[in-house]
């Protein structure tokens with residue numbers, strides 16, 4: 001470790017915190033990343049197997065981070081998105097060709113992305129402190145003091161700004177007593193990899209079922225990642241079934257769009273809830289990624305949104321540093337929060353609305369959503385708008401390189 005006073009300490013070296021450290025690697029800022037997991041724990045965590053849908057805008061940000069060229073060969077491009085409502089008439093299709101792009105987005109596992117981030121961080125100048133947890137924060141006028149716990153020993157560090165990127169259960173948020181709103185969806189996502197009998201033709205399927213949405217995301221040749229959202233009780237029951245019975249239920253629910261499915265990994269489960277921090281900033285602290293917004297995965301937006309937090313914050317930090325100004329002062333943090341608010345509110349509203357609309361079998365609502373899907377399919381303008389949002393291209397992408 002090079003010293004105990006930094007410009008910036010990032011708490012949480014996951015997908016979002018690690019990306020921010022990379023975004024700042026060419027800046028003169030002295031950066032430390034504090035991560036609770038050891039490298040072995042990170043590598044063996046089953047959470048790394050979840051497949052993430054990356055918007056085109058996210059690929060552009062990862063490119064600015066210098067790691068897209070390494071991620072792309074392991075990622076599957078999405079050529080088509082197919083949305084349907086099981087047992088109803090509504091469905092819609094969005095195609096890359098019709099939108100004039102080579103891919104609508106990409107699917108990669110969280111581990112593929114994390115591995116590239118960790119490898120690039122290893123060659124950068126940020127100090128990586130792990131395994132270590134933040135257990136105390138005390139803000140002063142021009143510095144903030146952070147207490148870390150490594151095993152049984154404690155250590156104090158200071159910085160001009162702390163970035164809390166420590167996930168949905170954020171310790172930074174809790175230590176600062178920042179309120180949070182939490183919506184329990186009463187749902188769990190079961191994630192499992194399957195092989196497919198027929199070629200998926202790079203199609204991401206989103207199938208809404210009475211028990212919740214079921215996504216089949218293309219992940220390599222004749223391979224897909226299933227993200228199946230169910231009520232907690234149904235998920236519990238399905239996790240308890242022998243593999244063959246689980247597969248039969250999956251096949252029956254999804255149908256035969258890609259022929260017969262076979263399981264190629266064990267099942268993992270993720271409890272789903274919406275967590276929103278009451279505010280993004282505090283004295284000399286800013287929260288990003290899941291620490292400020294943990295979303296339902298139905299629209300595949302959590303990491304995409306977190307990357308946009310990273311790009312915005314990095315752009316503003318780089319500019320501020322060029323002018324030699326304090327990166328932790330209140331006016332600066334306020335301007336960051338203002339810049340991010342609209343994007344964040346609209347994604348939370350859209351994702352939460354989608355969960356409620358498509359997890360409900362109340363007949364008038366089912367009719368309305370099917371008419372909506374049908375209208376979307378017939379109205380190219382609306383579909384194009386949706387596609388641009390899904391691709392993460394509806395907004396300017398900040399530049400920080």
Ligand SMILES: Cc1cc2nc3c(=O)[nH]c(=O)nc-3n(C[C@H](O)[C@H](O)[C@H](O)COP(=O)(O)OP(=O)(O)OC[C@H]3O[C@@H](n4cnc5c(N)ncnc54)[C@H](O)[C@@H]3O)c2cc1C
Nearest residue numbers: 012014015016036053134166167289290297300302303304
């Ligand atoms: C089933 C599922 C499917 C998903 N699909 C998509 C998708 O298709 N597209 C998409 O964009 N998003 C998707 N998401 C969301 C995406 O995974 C998250 O938005 C993303 O992982 C958030 O990254 P993060 O770095 O903010 O948080 P995390 O990934 O939770 O990382 C937080 C890090 O902080 C560390 N940490 C925690 N506490 C401390 C502490 N006290 N001190 C130090 N370190 C600490 C943790 O060890 C961890 O490494 C999905 C999520 C799930 C569960």
